[in-house]
Amino acid sequence: MTDAAHITPETRTAPPPAVTIVLPCGNDAETILDTLESLSLQTFTDWEAICVDDGATDGTPVLIATAAQHDPRIRLLRNPGQGLAMARNSAGLDHARGGLVAFCAPGDLWQADKLARLVQILADPAIDAAYGRVGLFAHTPADTRGHSPVAGGDLTIDRLLGDNPVCSLSNLTLRREVLARSYGFDTTIPGGGDLEWMVRLVGGGARVVGDAALHGWCRACADDLAATPDNSNENRRRAIETAACFGVTPSLRSRARHRRHLAHRAHRLGLGRAVTLHHAVIGMLCSPVGFLGPLRPPAPGAIPARRPRPGRAGSSACLSS
Template sequence: MPTFSIILPCFNAEATIATTLASLTAQTFTDWEAICVDDGSTDATVFLIRSAARRDGRIRLVRNSAKGPSAARNMAALNEATGDFLAFCDADDLWVPGKLNRLRETFGDRSIDAVYGRIGFFNTEPGDTGVTSSVPQGDLTIDMLLGENPVCTMSNITLRRGVFERTGGFDPAMVHNEDLDWLIRLVGHGARVVGVDQLHTWYRTSPGGLSTDLAAMAEGRAQALRTAAGLGVRPSRRSHAIHYRYLARRALRTAPGRGAALRLSLSGLLHSPAGFLSPVRRGGLTLGGAFVALMLPRGLRQSLFS
């Protein structure tokens, strides 16, 4: 039985899956299995996974055609995984070589149920944007998640297998923010989730990806708010403001319209000026960018803020 079961949902990932798997085989802690769940790929994804599996017996392929990433993660976590801990990784992200070793050390504290770290955003090569996430102080709370989710991506969360089973898994009906909905249920049911101030994951940005679809994000957040309300939690005005700042920054990158980022920024300021502007550098730059965007054509806006 391995220490870690790594779960990778895959769909038409031929451009990235080989480098993602290479980041797993480069881990300094070697007691793991990687379960690659293909969701009906029509490109070379399956061939590349099988090739990697022939070179490394810790990697294996299972099929879960056309059911979506949530169903793929549930199937692997509940039916295939044998490790003590479940570590999720998307097929286009990369792990820092020492990630699993650091997680093993952190889980030495038996009171900790799940762990996340910092992520670095990249376009082509790790480090090319110079942007990394931050880890707030204290255990993860639902209000943090309803602001600007510090976990950021499923590639940045690892937890004890039994804890995942108690959450009931992901909602396969959700197509956006299903990770946020699950994290809210994870924390709401009493799991202790801690962040460590170490870089764990490289997150590949995609200007046309689902995470840039503001309408889908709004629908997903509405479901997350309903989940939180069912657990007796209402978001603070501060978390609302932080969420609107996050959306404003997304709008600057995707350039849906000149005024979109400014409208979102003003909504955030109305909820909580202190929340939106904390830290001042982040809030102030977002607000300033929203005003500048009013004067720029779409192509220049997208190029400048991407």
Template sequence: MPRFSIIVPCYQAAKTIADTLASLRAQTVTDWEALCVDDGSTDATYALLRTAAAADPRIRVLENPGKGPSDARNHGAAQASGELLAFCDADDLWAADKLAALEAAFADPACDGAFGRVSFFERRAEDARSVSSVPSAPLSIPMLLGENPVCTMSNIALRARVFAQSGGLRREMVHNEDLDWLIRLVGMGARIDPIDRVLVHYRVSRSGLSADIERMRADRAMALESAARFGFQPDAQAEAVHLRYLARRALRVGLGGTTALGLALRGLALAPARFLTPMHRGCGTLAGALIAPALPAPMRRALFSR
């Protein structure tokens, strides 16, 4: 039985899956299995997965009986044999020491889950200029109602029994399914600890789900329903932080015109002090939104790189 089971949902990932799997094989901790769940790809994804599995017995190829990334992750988790589950999307990359960092975190029996910092890149991971931060304390629901510091499912790992207790991800959600799931995890008492180092390299897509800002905003309402069941409602400060996050995301994926500016101004109107704090995020986001159309992309990304 492997120590880690890595769940990799795959859909039309022929251009990126080889690099993703290479980052798994480069892990300094080798006691893992990767469950690659094909979600009905019509490109070469499935063939590439079969080839990878033939070359490395730690890689298993599954076909998703349902549809969608949440279904694929749930299916992979149900087939996993490891004590610890970690998720990695088929276009993201892991730092080589990610599993080693997780192993150290889970040495504490009170740790139910863990996540690190994320770098954002378009072409090469080493060229990333934007890096997420982590809080100084475990995840809380009020924290999640502002800006989700986990950022992506590729950045979360937890004990398999805790995933089972959570009931998994909601299959009907396209965006913020991870936020909804994290809220439910924390609400049921799971301790999700931060690791202050970059463990994931997230590939930014200008045309994919990461660019669908309006749908992200709409689907967040479903996650807020879960928070309400635990007695939490977002206040003006949390909404301002969330709108700042969306504005930064809009800038990162090239939606730097009226989309980013509209989000920033709404957040600023709700809670000016909170939107602008810390200054390098708030003022950088506002400045980027105001001058984005004329600003070179590298300089725009640098404004909100922390």
């Protein structure tokens, strides 16, 4: 249900913005203001941010409502307990007014020129969606321990099923009509169904390109359901089923890249040498070339300046799948 206090008649009749930012939220009071601040610092200013409250109980909606009072580009929608996929569908398919839709996540931080770069890239009518490079961090961008890769050429289903260079949906922007043609996210898949939707997007003919520039930082969230192994496995299983509908099965190189991703994740999460070695051995057996390279190089980019907020606790470290 829409929060009428923040979707005003003036909002409905105002000229549509160029970009709609879709930002689903749960109990994210510790990090949501950091994300909204990074949006406010964008050099490209013609945007709206639809923050979808999925039943938060920690004051997140109040923080968003307060921010909306200071910046009318921020809008609040209510989506209590409907889940991440439904939140994205509601905002992106039903309420977005921008010609472009950029996904975001609470706690993630964007480079100030991110939207400007994406708007320029998507000015080419032959491109349907675009992504960049992102850093993965736990508490602040200063503790970033790795950056996502960027695929050479257009994104393929096989690459998505490997190391998925998009990395996080917070790193993807696409045309609103392309999102509509994809029919949105499957609400039956736990954790939002990001990978299955991207396979469907690319399989349906969308041209997705990468930008080698650093676009921002994705925060690891301890209570991110999409990061749990069960949800990750189900998302991948459904993605592989969808890929098969387009005549694609994961190549040996793709499987090796996926195992490399799992080995890195096991190492970062401290799951033990046995788990890390298990994935590494399987990856090497699938394809030594796929497993060993190309590695993810460090990405340049300034760490965003943060205005300190006394009493704000840091989030727990846990990297998403």
